Amino acid sequence: MKNIQNFLAQVRSDLGDQWVDQRPETLVRYGEHTLPGQARAPSAVLFPESTAQVVAIVKAANEFGVALYPISTGNNIGLGSRAPARAGQVVVDLGYRMNRIREINEETCYAELEPGVSFQILRDELRRRGDKLMVSATSGPPHGGIVGNAMDRGAGYGPYFDHFGMTCGMEVVLGNGEVIRTGDGSLDTESLVNWHVSKFSFGPALDGLFAQSNFGIVTRVGVWLMPRPPASRSFHFVFPDDEDLAEIIELCRPMKLSNFVPSLFRIANDLYAMAPDERNPEYLEGSRQSVSGVARKALQGKHGLGAWQVSGMFYGASTAAIEPLVARVRGHFERSGKARYIGHDEALNIPALRIAIDSMSGEPSAGELGMLQWRPGSGNSWFLPGTPMVGSQAMELDRLGRSIYEKHGMDYIVMHVASARFARGLHVLVWNKDDRGENTRADACYRELTLEFSKRGIGVGRAPADYADLHMEQMMPSLRRACQAIKQALDPNGVISPGKYGIDLPGAE
Numbered sequence: 151m152k153n154i155q156n157f158l159a160q161v162r163s164d165l166g167d168q169w170v171d172q173r174p175e176t177l178v179r180y181g182e183h184t185l186p187g188q189a190r191a192p193s194a195v196l197f198p199e200s201t202a203q204v205v206a207i208v209k210a211a212n213e214f215g216v217a218l219y220p221i222s223t224g225n226n227i228g229l230g231s232r233a234p235a236r237a238g239q240v241v242v243d244l245g246y247r248m249n250r251i252r253e254i255n256e257e258t259c260y261a262e263l264e265p266g267v268s269f270q271i272l273r274d275e276l277r278r279r280g281d282k283l284m285v286s287a288t289s290g291p292p293h294g295g296i297v298g299n300a301m302d303r304g305a306g307y308g309p310y311f312d313h314f315g316m317t318c319g320m321e322v323v324l325g326n327g328e329v330i331r332t333g334d335g336s337l338d339t340e341s342l343v344n345w346h347v348s349k350f351s352f353g354p355a356l357d358g359l360f361a362q363s364n365f366g367i368v369t370r371v372g373v374w375l376m377p378r379p380p381a382s383r384s385f386h387f388v389f390p391d392d393e394d395l396a397e398i399i400e401l402c403r404p405m406k407l408s409n410f411v412p413s414l415f416r417i418a419n420d421l422y423a424m425a426p427d428e429r430n431p432e433y434l435e436g437s438r439q440s441v442s443g444v445a446r447k448a449l450q451g452k453h454g455l456g457a458w459q460v461s462g463m464f465y466g467a468s469t470a471a472i473e474p475l476v477a478r479v480r481g482h483f484e485r486s487g488k489a490r491y492i493g494h495d496e497a498l499n500i501p502a503l504r505i506a507i508d509s510m511s512g513e514p515s516a517g518e519l520g521m522l523q524w525r526p527g528s529g530n531s532w533f534l535p536g537t538p539m540v541g542s543q544a545m546e547l548d549r550l551g552r553s554i555y556e557k558h559g560m561d562y563i564v565m566h567v568a569s570a571r572f573a574r575g576l577h578v579l580v581w582n583k584d585d586r587g588e589n590t591r592a593d594a595c596y597r598e599l600t601l602e603f604s605k606r607g608i609g610v611g612r613a614p615a616d617y618a619d620l621h622m623e624q625m626m627p628s629l630r631r632a633c634q635a636i637k638q639a640l641d642p643n644g645v646i647s648p649g650k651y652g653i654d655l656p657g658a659e
């Protein structure tokens with residue numbers, strides 16, 4: 151306790167009194183999350199305004215042995231929100247004051263961002279500058295941070311979907327208080343030319359160390375942006391039956407392997423597509439039932455959708471130039487005899503498909519957040535495994551996931567996001583956190599999904615904070631030891647987010 155008070159006194163003198171917040175209501179707000187576990191209130195929240203202030207915080211944390219937890223905007227809903235990895239860690243909220251767009255380069259098409267720049271802030275600024283460049287949006291909260299999302303290896307749906315892959319050059323405050331620049335920014339000079347256009351320089355490429363880890367605090371990042379094309383047109387197919395997934399995967403694969411379709415495919419099941427605009431019509435508190443097949447069919451009829459909806463997008467010089475591309479993809483899918491085509495103009499008026507269009511055309515939108523109200527009580531977590539792009543394998547895993555959801559009385563909400571060789575399966579759990587039994591079942595469901603998928607050789611791409619240890623325990627012991635060794639080298643006192651992603655100093659709890 152003495153250490154934390156001494157630490158805060160030091161930080162108050164470095165940042166100014168008003169940027170150190172210990173009000174009870176602030177601590178409650180920063181400790182809340184949507185996962186099954188207890189809230190994890192921090193002991194203080196700090197609001198630095200520069201890299202120099204972040205360095206001062208990290209140095210003080212080392213001096214007084216205090217654990218920090220950096221966030222960008224803290225909108226990681228369903229994965230931990232802004233709550234620290236462990237109760238009592240001091241949240242460093244970078245987003246509140248470090249939210250400057252430091253540069254937008256319209257020749258080589260990148261932006262240099264601080265952690266607080268949200269998808270919406272960058273979208274608005276690009277529009278103000280004449281809409282020449284496009285942000286790769288998620289379908290998550292528009293006020294989520296581009297840097298936080300990239301460091302958590304989040305993704306969008308357009309050609310620049312790989313958000314960590316589209317970063318180029320970072321500034322990082324290491325756990326020992328030293329500042330490094332990665333990539334071509336590592337030259338020891340302030341006049342940098344290639345920092346945000348060339349990923350690699352002399353020596354090892356260190357960038358990957360700072361994604362999904364706790365070795366440093368990222369304070370500046372270069373992000374590549376796609377030139378906004380003159381025209382973009384989406385296409386959509388509705389399939390009637392759950393078992394159609396196998397065929398859908400087979401249909402999508404060649405379109406992606408040949409790079410004919412430049413966006414990813416969003417393959418949303420009925421509930422993923424409709425939950426944002428619906429409440430579970432059969433929900434009864436205390437009931438252990440998943441929503442019935444009859445209710446699902448009724449909702450499909452009401453929305454004019456099916457068991458699966460497949461969406462993708464083309465970009466080009468004009469609508470006329472794109473139409474033949476849509477015609478080709480339409481012919482390919484309609485050969486299945488089951489696909490019902492929905493064109494771009496019609497889809498604009500169907501909320502579920504509109505979300506797909508927005509996310510592929512660089513428009514942040516809040517529409518999908520509505521799915522958190524599918525059941526009351528605001529419980530939400532995301533299980534994020536994946537499948538090779540082979541129909542039979544995808545189908546087997548889909549049956550497995552659905553059966554585990556049903557066993558625990560959860561509603562099967564899933565979207566497969568398909569690239570050429572792999573599809574990430576966004577499995578959403580929405581439940582009533584206020585109902586203790588339901589909360590316990592949601593937790594058990596996540597754990598069983600993890601166990602059963604890992605038995606089949608399948609891990610996750612990202613995990614809710616409550617399950618970091620569960621996932622780390624499934625990794626090779628040598629990987630865990632390697633992470634601990636890096637932690638010790640870059641953060642010898644373990645001050646940055648100890649426990650996050652299951653990484654800590656060797657021998658620590």
Ligand SMILES: Cc1cc2nc3c(=O)[nH]c(=O)nc-3n(C[C@H](O)[C@H](O)[C@H](O)COP(=O)(O)OP(=O)(O)OC[C@H]3O[C@@H](n4cnc5c(N)ncnc54)[C@H](O)[C@@H]3O)c2cc1C
Nearest residue numbers: 221222223224225226288289290294295298299304305368
């Ligand atoms: C309905 C819904 C839809 C969603 N759709 C998507 C989607 O399509 N794609 C997607 O990727 N996500 C999606 N999400 C998840 C999430 O909302 C976003 O990824 C979010 O925007 C993350 O950004 P953030 O700034 O809020 O991250 P934060 O919460 O600030 O941080 C995320 C993680 O990175 C770490 N971190 C943050 N900043 C730094 C830093 N500067 N240095 C070191 N570590 C740092 C944090 O400790 C934390 O572990 C969705 C969520 C919901 C509820």
